[in-house]
Amino acid sequence: MLKQSQPPTQPSTTVSGGVHSVTAALRGVATAHGIINPVTKTPYTEAMLLGLGGGLGAGYILWEFKAREFANIVLGFRYRWNYPAENLARLAARLGAVVAVQEFTSANAALTALQNADWPVIAWVDKAHMPYHYLPESLKGYISHVLVVREVIGDQVIVDDLASEPFSVPADIFAAGRARIDSDKKRLIQVGKGKTIDLPIAIKDAINECIEHLGGDSESFNLPAWKKWAKLLTHPKDKKGWPTVFREHIGLYSTLRSVFEGICLDDTEGQALRSMYADFLDEAADTIKLPALHEAAARFREVGKHWVQVAEQALPDEIAPFKATKALLRERYAAYRRHDLAALATINPQLEQQQALYDHDFPMNAADVPVLFERLSAALMTVYDAESAALKQLKAAMA
Secondary structure, three states, X not given: OOOOOOOOOOHHHOOOOOOOHHHHXXXXXXXHOOOOOOOOOOOOOHHHHHHHOOOEEEEEEEEEEOOOOEEEEEEEEEOOOOOHXXXXXXXXXXXXXXXXXXXOOOHHHXXXXXXXXXXXXXXXXXXHHOHXXXXXXXXXXXXXXXXXXXXXXXXXXXXEOOOOOOEEEEHHXXXXXXXXXXXXXXXXXXXXXXXXXXXXXXXXXXXXXXXXXXXXXXXXXXXXXXXXXXXXXXXXXXOOOHHHHOOOOOOHHHHHHHHHHHHHOOOOOOHHHHHHHHHHHHHHHHHHOOOHHHHHHHHXXXXXXXXXXXXXXXXXXXXXXXXXXXXXXXXXXXXXXXXXXXXHHHHHHHHHHHHXXXXXXXXXXXXXXXXXXXXXXXXXXXXXXXXXXXXXXXXXXXX
16 A cells, blocks of 8 residues: 555546546546645646656657568657656656555456555556457557556446546456556556645756757657658668558558557647647746747647648548548547547447458559658658757757
8 A cells, every 4th residue: 555645535536538648647646646736736737747757759660560461650759658657657756746656467466456556546458458448359469558547346447548437347357458468567556645846846857858858869769760750651672661561551551540540639639749748838937937938839839730740641631541531530539538438339340440441452552652651751851850940949948
Protein backbone atom coordinates (compact mmCIF):
# COMPACT_ATOMS: atom_id res chain seq x y z
CA MET A 1 0.00 0.00 0.00
CA LEU A 2 1.15 3.53 -0.74
CA LYS A 3 1.62 5.77 2.24
CA GLN A 4 -0.10 9.14 1.91
CA SER A 5 -0.23 12.34 3.89
CA GLN A 6 -4.04 12.20 4.05
CA PRO A 7 -6.76 9.52 3.87
CA PRO A 8 -7.42 8.22 0.35
CA THR A 9 -10.08 10.00 -1.63
CA GLN A 10 -13.08 7.99 -2.80
CA PRO A 11 -12.77 6.67 -6.37
CA SER A 12 -15.91 8.54 -7.38
CA THR A 13 -13.84 11.73 -7.57
CA THR A 14 -11.76 10.32 -10.43
CA VAL A 15 -12.03 12.48 -13.55
CA SER A 16 -13.41 10.64 -16.59
CA GLY A 17 -12.57 11.52 -20.16
CA GLY A 18 -9.51 13.21 -21.57
CA VAL A 19 -7.59 13.45 -24.79
CA HIS A 20 -4.21 11.78 -24.20
CA SER A 21 -3.92 8.57 -22.21
CA VAL A 22 -0.82 9.42 -20.15
CA THR A 23 -1.82 12.95 -19.18
CA ALA A 24 -5.47 12.00 -18.69
CA ALA A 25 -4.53 9.08 -16.43
CA LEU A 26 -2.27 11.20 -14.23
CA ARG A 27 -4.77 14.05 -14.12
CA GLY A 28 -7.52 11.69 -12.97
CA VAL A 29 -5.44 9.98 -10.30
CA ALA A 30 -3.80 13.19 -9.07
CA THR A 31 -7.15 14.96 -8.78
CA ALA A 32 -8.67 12.05 -6.88
CA HIS A 33 -5.82 12.18 -4.37
CA GLY A 34 -5.99 15.94 -3.87
CA ILE A 35 -2.97 16.91 -5.99
CA ILE A 36 -3.87 20.18 -7.70
CA ASN A 37 -2.21 23.16 -9.39
CA PRO A 38 -0.78 25.23 -6.50
CA VAL A 39 -1.19 28.49 -8.43
CA THR A 40 -4.77 28.15 -9.69
CA LYS A 41 -5.98 25.87 -6.86
CA THR A 42 -7.73 23.77 -9.51
CA PRO A 43 -6.92 20.37 -11.06
CA TYR A 44 -3.98 20.35 -13.45
CA THR A 45 -4.87 20.60 -17.12
CA GLU A 46 -3.65 17.90 -19.45
CA ALA A 47 -1.67 20.55 -21.32
CA MET A 48 0.18 21.55 -18.14
CA LEU A 49 0.93 17.90 -17.38
CA LEU A 50 2.25 17.35 -20.91
CA GLY A 51 4.55 20.33 -20.53
CA LEU A 52 5.73 19.45 -17.05
CA GLY A 53 6.56 15.98 -18.31
CA GLY A 54 9.16 17.43 -20.67
CA GLY A 55 6.77 18.30 -23.46
CA LEU A 56 7.49 17.10 -26.94
CA GLY A 57 9.62 14.45 -28.56
CA ALA A 58 9.94 12.81 -31.93
CA GLY A 59 10.16 9.24 -33.11
CA TYR A 60 9.69 7.13 -36.20
CA ILE A 61 10.18 3.36 -36.42
CA LEU A 62 8.89 1.01 -39.10
CA TRP A 63 8.85 -2.63 -38.08
CA GLU A 64 8.50 -5.35 -40.70
CA PHE A 65 7.09 -8.81 -40.01
CA LYS A 66 6.61 -12.08 -41.91
CA ALA A 67 8.64 -11.24 -44.99
CA ARG A 68 6.92 -7.89 -45.40
CA GLU A 69 3.42 -9.31 -45.22
CA PHE A 70 2.86 -6.90 -42.35
CA ALA A 71 4.48 -3.60 -41.32
CA ASN A 72 3.87 -1.71 -38.11
CA ILE A 73 4.67 1.99 -37.86
CA VAL A 74 5.46 3.54 -34.47
CA LEU A 75 5.34 7.32 -34.12
CA GLY A 76 6.49 9.13 -30.98
CA PHE A 77 5.36 12.66 -30.23
CA ARG A 78 6.04 13.03 -26.49
CA TYR A 79 9.24 13.67 -24.52
CA ARG A 80 11.13 10.37 -24.22
CA TRP A 81 8.08 8.55 -25.55
CA ASN A 82 9.95 5.25 -25.58
CA TYR A 83 10.23 5.28 -21.75
CA PRO A 84 6.58 5.80 -20.75
CA ALA A 85 6.68 4.25 -17.27
CA GLU A 86 9.80 6.07 -16.13
CA ASN A 87 8.55 9.36 -17.49
CA LEU A 88 5.10 9.08 -15.95
CA ALA A 89 6.59 8.28 -12.55
CA ARG A 90 9.05 11.13 -12.95
CA LEU A 91 6.27 13.54 -13.89
CA ALA A 92 4.20 12.51 -10.86
CA ALA A 93 7.23 13.13 -8.66
CA ARG A 94 7.68 16.56 -10.27
CA LEU A 95 4.16 17.38 -9.06
CA GLY A 96 5.37 16.73 -5.52
CA ALA A 97 3.49 13.45 -5.35
CA VAL A 98 4.52 10.33 -3.49
CA VAL A 99 4.97 7.69 -6.19
CA ALA A 100 5.14 3.90 -6.02
CA VAL A 101 5.86 1.85 -9.15
CA GLN A 102 5.06 -1.85 -8.87
CA GLU A 103 6.04 -4.49 -11.43
CA PHE A 104 5.31 -8.20 -11.26
CA THR A 105 6.29 -11.53 -12.76
CA SER A 106 3.55 -13.44 -10.95
CA ALA A 107 -0.07 -13.10 -12.13
CA ASN A 108 -1.32 -13.81 -8.61
CA ALA A 109 0.91 -11.15 -7.09
CA ALA A 110 -0.24 -8.66 -9.73
CA LEU A 111 -3.89 -9.41 -8.98
CA THR A 112 -3.39 -9.12 -5.23
CA ALA A 113 -1.63 -5.77 -5.63
CA LEU A 114 -4.46 -4.46 -7.78
CA GLN A 115 -7.10 -5.59 -5.27
CA ASN A 116 -5.19 -4.00 -2.37
CA ALA A 117 -4.23 -0.81 -4.19
CA ASP A 118 -5.18 2.63 -2.94
CA TRP A 119 -7.54 3.32 -5.84
CA PRO A 120 -7.50 4.97 -8.28
CA VAL A 121 -4.21 3.74 -9.74
CA ILE A 122 -2.57 3.78 -13.16
CA ALA A 123 -2.20 0.44 -14.94
CA TRP A 124 -0.56 -0.86 -18.12
CA VAL A 125 -2.59 -3.12 -20.41
CA ASP A 126 -2.62 -4.52 -23.91
CA LYS A 127 -5.14 -2.21 -25.58
CA ALA A 128 -6.60 -4.86 -27.86
CA HIS A 129 -7.50 -7.00 -24.83
CA MET A 130 -9.88 -4.35 -23.53
CA PRO A 131 -13.24 -5.50 -24.95
CA TYR A 132 -14.74 -2.01 -25.18
CA HIS A 133 -12.18 -1.06 -27.86
CA TYR A 134 -13.52 -3.76 -30.22
CA LEU A 135 -10.07 -4.19 -31.78
CA PRO A 136 -9.24 -7.26 -33.89
CA GLU A 137 -7.47 -10.30 -32.45
CA SER A 138 -4.54 -9.63 -34.78
CA LEU A 139 -3.61 -6.52 -32.78
CA LYS A 140 -3.26 -8.31 -29.45
CA GLY A 141 0.25 -7.95 -28.12
CA TYR A 142 1.12 -4.86 -30.17
CA ILE A 143 -0.36 -1.82 -28.38
CA SER A 144 0.82 -1.00 -24.87
CA HIS A 145 -1.73 1.28 -23.24
CA VAL A 146 -2.16 3.28 -20.01
CA LEU A 147 -5.47 3.68 -18.17
CA VAL A 148 -6.88 4.29 -14.70
CA VAL A 149 -8.32 1.59 -12.46
CA ARG A 150 -11.01 3.20 -10.35
CA GLU A 151 -11.80 0.13 -8.25
CA VAL A 152 -12.38 -3.60 -8.31
CA ILE A 153 -15.95 -4.70 -7.56
CA GLY A 154 -16.36 -8.44 -7.30
CA ASP A 155 -15.19 -9.92 -10.60
CA GLN A 156 -15.29 -6.57 -12.44
CA VAL A 157 -12.53 -3.97 -12.86
CA ILE A 158 -13.84 -0.43 -13.31
CA VAL A 159 -11.56 1.65 -15.53
CA ASP A 160 -11.30 5.16 -16.95
CA ASP A 161 -9.93 5.20 -20.49
CA LEU A 162 -10.54 8.57 -22.20
CA ALA A 163 -14.29 8.10 -22.62
CA SER A 164 -17.00 10.20 -20.95
CA GLU A 165 -17.87 7.33 -18.58
CA PRO A 166 -15.91 4.45 -17.04
CA PHE A 167 -15.92 0.92 -18.43
CA SER A 168 -16.42 -2.38 -16.62
CA VAL A 169 -14.04 -5.22 -17.59
CA PRO A 170 -14.21 -8.81 -16.31
CA ALA A 171 -11.29 -9.33 -13.95
CA ASP A 172 -9.94 -12.36 -15.81
CA ILE A 173 -9.91 -10.47 -19.12
CA PHE A 174 -8.28 -7.48 -17.46
CA ALA A 175 -5.60 -9.74 -15.95
CA ALA A 176 -4.93 -11.25 -19.37
CA GLY A 177 -4.57 -7.76 -20.79
CA ARG A 178 -2.06 -6.82 -18.10
CA ALA A 179 -0.02 -9.96 -18.80
CA ARG A 180 -0.06 -9.95 -22.62
CA ILE A 181 2.90 -7.61 -23.21
CA ASP A 182 5.87 -8.94 -21.23
CA SER A 183 7.80 -5.67 -21.27
CA ASP A 184 4.96 -3.92 -19.41
CA LYS A 185 5.55 -6.24 -16.41
CA LYS A 186 1.90 -6.02 -15.23
CA ARG A 187 2.82 -2.54 -14.02
CA LEU A 188 0.89 -0.37 -11.58
CA ILE A 189 1.70 3.19 -10.52
CA GLN A 190 0.18 4.52 -7.30
CA VAL A 191 0.23 8.23 -6.58
CA GLY A 192 -0.32 9.93 -3.23
CA LYS A 193 -0.34 13.51 -2.06
CA GLY A 194 3.05 14.82 -1.00
CA LYS A 195 4.62 18.26 -0.87
CA THR A 196 3.49 21.47 -2.55
CA ILE A 197 5.79 22.41 -5.40
CA ASP A 198 7.14 25.70 -6.76
CA LEU A 199 5.28 25.52 -10.07
CA PRO A 200 7.17 28.33 -11.89
CA ILE A 201 10.49 26.60 -11.23
CA ALA A 202 9.06 23.26 -12.39
CA ILE A 203 7.75 24.87 -15.58
CA LYS A 204 11.10 26.46 -16.44
CA ASP A 205 12.95 23.19 -15.83
CA ALA A 206 10.48 21.30 -18.00
CA ILE A 207 10.66 23.75 -20.91
CA ASN A 208 14.45 23.63 -20.89
CA GLU A 209 14.24 19.81 -20.94
CA CYS A 210 12.03 19.98 -24.02
CA ILE A 211 14.43 22.35 -25.76
CA GLU A 212 17.40 20.10 -25.06
CA HIS A 213 15.63 16.86 -25.95
CA LEU A 214 13.74 17.90 -29.08
CA GLY A 215 16.85 19.70 -30.31
CA GLY A 216 19.05 16.60 -30.01
CA ASP A 217 20.69 14.93 -33.00
CA SER A 218 19.18 11.43 -32.78
CA GLU A 219 17.41 10.33 -35.96
CA SER A 220 15.26 7.98 -33.89
CA PHE A 221 14.17 10.06 -30.89
CA ASN A 222 14.77 13.76 -31.62
CA LEU A 223 13.71 16.29 -34.24
CA PRO A 224 15.91 14.78 -37.02
CA ALA A 225 13.60 11.75 -36.93
CA TRP A 226 11.13 13.66 -39.14
CA LYS A 227 13.84 14.46 -41.68
CA LYS A 228 14.95 10.82 -41.73
CA TRP A 229 11.38 9.65 -42.27
CA ALA A 230 10.94 12.13 -45.12
CA LYS A 231 14.04 10.76 -46.85
CA LEU A 232 13.02 7.12 -46.40
CA LEU A 233 9.68 7.80 -48.05
CA THR A 234 11.35 8.27 -51.42
CA HIS A 235 14.76 6.58 -51.07
CA PRO A 236 14.97 4.02 -53.93
CA LYS A 237 17.76 1.86 -52.50
CA ASP A 238 17.63 1.98 -48.69
CA LYS A 239 16.27 -1.33 -47.40
CA LYS A 240 14.07 0.65 -44.99
CA GLY A 241 12.91 3.01 -47.71
CA TRP A 242 9.21 2.89 -48.48
CA PRO A 243 9.76 2.11 -52.21
CA THR A 244 11.53 -1.08 -51.06
CA VAL A 245 9.43 -2.03 -48.03
CA PHE A 246 6.18 -1.51 -49.94
CA ARG A 247 7.33 -2.57 -53.38
CA GLU A 248 4.30 -4.87 -53.70
CA HIS A 249 2.06 -2.47 -51.72
CA ILE A 250 1.26 -5.26 -49.23
CA GLY A 251 0.38 -3.68 -45.87
CA LEU A 252 0.74 -0.15 -47.23
CA TYR A 253 -2.91 0.69 -46.63
CA SER A 254 -2.80 -0.15 -42.91
CA THR A 255 0.47 1.76 -42.52
CA LEU A 256 -0.97 4.90 -44.12
CA ARG A 257 -4.08 4.54 -42.04
CA SER A 258 -1.92 4.31 -38.91
CA VAL A 259 -0.16 7.54 -39.89
CA PHE A 260 -3.49 9.37 -40.18
CA GLU A 261 -4.89 7.78 -37.04
CA GLY A 262 -1.75 8.36 -34.98
CA ILE A 263 -1.47 12.02 -35.87
CA CYS A 264 -5.09 13.15 -35.81
CA LEU A 265 -7.14 10.76 -33.69
CA ASP A 266 -5.47 8.17 -31.51
CA ASP A 267 -4.26 9.49 -28.17
CA THR A 268 -2.64 12.68 -29.50
CA GLU A 269 -5.39 15.34 -29.12
CA GLY A 270 -4.94 15.90 -32.84
CA GLN A 271 -1.99 17.64 -34.44
CA ALA A 272 0.58 15.24 -32.97
CA LEU A 273 0.36 16.84 -29.49
CA ARG A 274 1.74 20.10 -30.87
CA SER A 275 -1.44 22.08 -30.22
CA MET A 276 -1.62 20.71 -26.68
CA TYR A 277 1.95 21.84 -26.10
CA ALA A 278 1.02 25.27 -27.42
CA ASP A 279 -1.76 25.36 -24.81
CA PHE A 280 0.84 24.52 -22.17
CA LEU A 281 3.10 27.36 -23.30
CA ASP A 282 0.20 29.83 -23.14
CA GLU A 283 -0.65 28.63 -19.64
CA ALA A 284 3.02 28.70 -18.64
CA ALA A 285 3.45 32.25 -19.98
CA ASP A 286 0.81 33.51 -17.58
CA THR A 287 2.13 31.45 -14.65
CA ILE A 288 5.79 32.49 -14.91
CA LYS A 289 5.05 35.98 -16.32
CA LEU A 290 6.96 35.45 -19.55
CA PRO A 291 4.87 36.85 -22.47
CA ALA A 292 7.42 35.70 -25.06
CA LEU A 293 6.12 32.16 -24.55
CA HIS A 294 2.87 33.18 -26.24
CA GLU A 295 4.83 33.76 -29.46
CA ALA A 296 6.41 30.31 -29.16
CA ALA A 297 2.96 28.85 -28.53
CA ALA A 298 1.69 30.37 -31.77
CA ARG A 299 4.59 28.78 -33.64
CA PHE A 300 3.85 25.33 -32.24
CA ARG A 301 0.17 25.75 -33.03
CA GLU A 302 1.19 26.31 -36.66
CA VAL A 303 3.35 23.19 -36.50
CA GLY A 304 0.26 21.29 -35.43
CA LYS A 305 -1.56 22.44 -38.56
CA HIS A 306 1.33 21.19 -40.68
CA TRP A 307 1.02 17.81 -38.97
CA VAL A 308 -2.61 17.67 -40.04
CA GLN A 309 -1.42 18.12 -43.62
CA VAL A 310 0.92 15.15 -43.20
CA ALA A 311 -2.04 13.07 -42.05
CA GLU A 312 -4.17 14.22 -44.96
CA GLN A 313 -1.41 13.44 -47.45
CA ALA A 314 -1.24 9.91 -46.05
CA LEU A 315 -4.89 9.28 -46.98
CA PRO A 316 -5.77 11.87 -49.64
CA ASP A 317 -9.46 12.54 -50.21
CA GLU A 318 -9.22 12.09 -53.98
CA ILE A 319 -8.90 8.33 -53.40
CA ALA A 320 -12.47 7.34 -52.51
CA PRO A 321 -11.55 4.36 -50.24
CA PHE A 322 -9.18 6.61 -48.29
CA LYS A 323 -11.87 9.23 -47.80
CA ALA A 324 -14.27 6.52 -46.61
CA THR A 325 -11.65 5.18 -44.19
CA LYS A 326 -11.13 8.60 -42.63
CA ALA A 327 -14.86 9.08 -42.20
CA LEU A 328 -15.18 5.74 -40.41
CA LEU A 329 -12.18 6.45 -38.21
CA ARG A 330 -13.60 9.81 -37.15
CA GLU A 331 -16.93 8.16 -36.37
CA ARG A 332 -15.16 5.47 -34.38
CA TYR A 333 -13.25 7.87 -32.15
CA ALA A 334 -16.27 10.12 -31.63
CA ALA A 335 -18.37 7.10 -30.63
CA TYR A 336 -15.68 5.93 -28.24
CA ARG A 337 -15.35 9.29 -26.53
CA ARG A 338 -19.08 9.43 -25.92
CA HIS A 339 -19.09 5.82 -24.66
CA ASP A 340 -21.28 4.55 -27.52
CA LEU A 341 -20.37 0.87 -27.55
CA ALA A 342 -23.21 -0.04 -29.91
CA ALA A 343 -21.79 2.25 -32.57
CA LEU A 344 -18.30 0.84 -32.05
CA ALA A 345 -19.59 -2.69 -32.52
CA THR A 346 -20.88 -1.62 -35.94
CA ILE A 347 -18.01 0.62 -37.08
CA ASN A 348 -15.02 -1.54 -36.20
CA PRO A 349 -16.01 -4.55 -38.36
CA GLN A 350 -16.28 -2.19 -41.33
CA LEU A 351 -12.77 -0.92 -40.67
CA GLU A 352 -11.49 -4.51 -40.40
CA GLN A 353 -13.10 -5.38 -43.72
CA GLN A 354 -11.46 -2.40 -45.38
CA GLN A 355 -8.06 -3.32 -43.99
CA ALA A 356 -8.34 -6.96 -45.05
CA LEU A 357 -9.28 -5.89 -48.57
CA TYR A 358 -6.97 -2.95 -49.19
CA ASP A 359 -3.84 -4.36 -47.54
CA HIS A 360 -3.72 -6.91 -50.37
CA ASP A 361 -5.49 -4.93 -53.08
CA PHE A 362 -4.13 -1.41 -52.62
CA PRO A 363 -6.69 1.12 -53.95
CA MET A 364 -4.30 3.20 -56.08
CA ASN A 365 -2.69 2.82 -59.48
CA ALA A 366 0.89 1.63 -59.08
CA ALA A 367 2.18 4.63 -61.02
CA ASP A 368 0.56 7.00 -58.51
CA VAL A 369 2.16 5.50 -55.40
CA PRO A 370 5.56 7.23 -55.86
CA VAL A 371 3.70 10.53 -56.17
CA LEU A 372 1.92 9.81 -52.88
CA PHE A 373 5.29 9.13 -51.23
CA GLU A 374 6.77 12.34 -52.64
CA ARG A 375 3.90 14.46 -51.37
CA LEU A 376 4.05 12.85 -47.95
CA SER A 377 7.80 13.42 -47.85
CA ALA A 378 7.39 17.10 -48.77
CA ALA A 379 4.75 17.54 -46.05
CA LEU A 380 7.12 16.02 -43.49
CA MET A 381 9.95 18.34 -44.52
CA THR A 382 7.57 21.26 -44.00
CA VAL A 383 6.93 19.93 -40.50
CA TYR A 384 10.64 19.55 -39.85
CA ASP A 385 11.40 23.12 -40.92
CA ALA A 386 8.45 24.59 -39.01
CA GLU A 387 9.23 22.63 -35.86
CA SER A 388 12.89 23.65 -36.02
CA ALA A 389 11.80 27.29 -36.23
CA ALA A 390 9.34 26.87 -33.36
CA LEU A 391 12.02 25.30 -31.20
CA LYS A 392 14.36 28.18 -31.98
CA GLN A 393 11.62 30.63 -30.96
CA LEU A 394 11.09 28.74 -27.69
CA LYS A 395 14.79 28.77 -26.93
CA ALA A 396 14.93 32.51 -27.53
CA ALA A 397 11.96 33.05 -25.24
CA MET A 398 13.73 31.20 -22.41
CA ALA A 399 17.09 32.91 -22.92
